[in-house]
Amino acid sequence: MRVLLAATALVALVHPAAAQVSGLQMSGPRPFGLLLGDVFTLTTQFDVAKPFKLDPAALPKPGPVTYSLDLRSLKVDERSGPDGATRYEMAAEYQTFYAALEAIEQTVPPFTLAVVGASGERVEAKSASWTYLTSPLRPIVATAGGGATAFALQPDAAPIAKSLRPAEIQTGVALGATLLALLLLAWSRAWPPFHRRPSRPFAQAARAVAKVARSGEDGWRAAALALHRAFDISAGKRLLGDDLGAFLSARPAFRSYEASIKAFFDASRAAFFGGGRVALPAEDLKRLARNLAAAERAA
Amino acid sequence: MSLGRIRAVLPPLLLLATTLWLAQSAWTLQGKRSERAVAQALASNHDVRPPDDASGELVFARAHFLLVRDSLDEAQSLAGQIVERGEPEVAARFHYDVGNARARRAVGAIEASQIDKAIPEVRLAKEAYRAALRADPTLWDARYNLDVVMRLVRDFPEIETAEEETKAQPKKLWTDLPGRPRGLP
Incomplete structure (x- = not known):
């Protein structure tokens, strides 16, 4: 747990007109028990009277502050404060590299806060400094083992062999999802093993038509019969050319192919009961069957 | 777009998306496998680039x-x-x-x-x-x-004379010699 200590700071007034910067407060973590390499954040809050504004160019840049102290980052948050002033909240993240031989006091130096007025006048103030106790990691006199342990280093950091399991699981899941999507597509298009789906008669017919339509007149007849069977299954009864109107009004998805369907029924009547002349080219028959299968999926 | 049309279009799109996903994850897995082979060769003292x-x-x-x-x-x-x-x-x-x-x-x-x-x-x-x-x-x-x-x-940083010059450079340091090298009395 981090105990936040709010410390009312001593504001070092650089300029007599520093009343533009007021209410400076700083809080930090517990000021003791810090070790070499520790990171801590100091939060500074202050109000700037209007029309003055904080000059971001004057703020310290991340990098070394003293020999044993680094500024890692500085975040400035701006919002409206009391009495029309602007309240600034700065979070400065430091890292200490002080290798203590005994518990010793260290100080984070203050930095300059410059505010600029509307006509360019400049007022400077100082943030608060922060003092903490830093402790050693190791005793001064090496314990048992004598001189050998005095320079003993911790071992090298070896590369970590990352497990492939997450990537393997992801690939497996993707494979499963692809197979499921393939099954769904097969079901939707009445591909095997769903080719006998009762609600997809035209898909079956389209396959049969594609297979036989071009193999001469007998083929054409077989294809036309297959398409007729699909119409029959779809209508639930034997569908004749005269019933087409009722059939189409019950199935709006097929209505855009009304002309082609009528042409097919006429051609089929002519072929089976007329002079035996094929009036509808095999290509048109195939296209009609394909279109009807597509319309059936969208129904 | 009617509901029926969406129902007709959805399965192929779904298949396309899952196929892309499968290809991407298989590619990643393959890359990780070959990286691991190199890492294992290095770990077993083979000089591999x-x-x-x-x-x-x-x-x-x-x-x-x-x-x-x-x-x-x-x-x-x-x-x-x-x-x-x-x-x-x-x-x-x-x-x-x-x-x-x-x-x-x-x-x-x-x-x-x-x-x-x-x-x-x-x-x-x-x-x-x-x-x-x-x-x-x-x-x-x-x-x-x-x-x-x-x-x-x-290291002993030089005594910082001015507050502004707190950014210590390595040049400003002087070092003392190691106190007692290992092996000496």
Whole structure:
């Protein structure tokens, strides 16, 4: 747990007109028990009277502050404060590299806060400094083992062999999802093993038509019969050319192919009961069957 | 778009999306497999060069291979790739290993009573450990070893005369000699 200590700071007034910067407060973590390499954040809050504004160019840049102290980052948050002033909240993240031989006091130096007025006048103030106790990691006199342990280093950091399991699981899941999507597509298009789906008669017919339509007149007849069977299954009864109107009004998805369907029924009547002349080219028959299968999926 | 049309269009789109996903994850898995093969070869003492587009982890594995063999210069030429491509934790481990290699050299020089050689190595080791801690403050081994080399050759910043000049440069430091090299009474 981090105990936040709010410390009312001593504001070092650089300029007599520093009343533009007021209410400076700083809080930090517990000021003791810090070790070499520790990171801590100091939060500074202050109000700037209007029309003055904080000059971001004057703020310290991340990098070394003293020999044993680094500024890692500085975040400035701006919002409206009391009495029309602007309240600034700065979070400065430091890292200490002080290798203590005994518990010793260290100080984070203050930095300059410059505010600029509307006509360019400049007022400077100082943030608060922060003092903490830093402790050693190791005793001064090496314990048992004598001189050998005095320079003993911790071992090298070896590369970590990352497990492939997450990537393997992801690939497996993707494979499963692809197979499921393939099954769904097969079901939707009445591909095997769903080719006998009762609600997809035209898909079956389209396959049969594609297979036989071009193999001469007998083929054409077989294809036309297959398409007729699909119409029959779809209508639930034997569908004749005269019933087409009722059939189409019950199935709006097929209505855009009304002309082609009528042409097919006429051609089929002519072929089976007329002079035996094929009036509808095999290509048109195939296209009609394909279109009807597509319309059936969208129904 | 009517509901029926969506129902007709959805399955092919779904199949396309899952196929792309499958291809992408299979590609990633394949890349990881080949990286692991290189890393395992390095771990079993084979001098293998990782491909140019290797990940930060793999470049670090190569750098580690070089560092434990004291090829410091070659390892340090990989620093840019590791910092650029790897996580901060990987970069920290690289800097830490560089620090260890430098510290080993320094200790060797001290044992051979070559103090002049040891001092710059210690300074570079300190820089490396600091870089490691900047990248990953949770790397406790780097803290420990930084403490060790700090005591090996201790820095004393010059007394800071002016508050403004707090940015201490290495030039302004003077170092004292190591107190008691190992092996002496």
